[in-house]
Amino acid sequence: MRLLIVEDEKRLALSLAKGLTAEGYAVDVAHDGREGLHLAREGAYDLLILDIMLPGLNGYRLCAALRADGDDVPILMLTAKDGEYDEAEGLDTGADDYLTKPFSYVVLVARIKALLRRRGRTALPVLRLGPLTIDQGARRVSRDGAEVALTAKEFAVLEQLARRAGDVVSKAEILEHVWDFAYEGDPNIVEVYVSALRRKLGADVIATVRGAGYRLVRGA
């Protein structure tokens, strides 16, 4: 799951990015509206967190521009203003949800999860695939009923494979959704995580499709 935060308060943006990265999301940050619009158009984001009062281009206009492009990425608007008029305006320009500052981090994460679920960006919260049970809400996985401890990144890689179980998912797709835009390291990092998942969950659950990617075996 890849998120874009467009927020000009740098400390807030940084702390949100840190927290959400720890939850296993890949997170990119823009500090002004034009940069945010550019990234949103270029990147494959699963959700945008968008401040309203931004330099360059405000959040309403950024949101309206994406909707005019036909982009239906879920958008959660943040604002310091608290008023029914603002909320109506945010929803009118195509935002999906709205959170007034100051907000609790726990509430923000709950809203993000709800939006991803509602928009079908996250499949059913609990996936049962062969011997695996993957609880996307609680971010837990078990094999044959025994819980297996995964790091946030390992879970995120597994989730990308699980959402398309039975299909081949390329390394590039995994990188794009699990690592952030700034990642310039070796794309073979994906192999390292797939190896860790095989070690922890059993070698039979993830098949390598030579030259194409990986496939989570549906009925392993």
Ligand code: CA
């Ligand atoms: Ca602002």
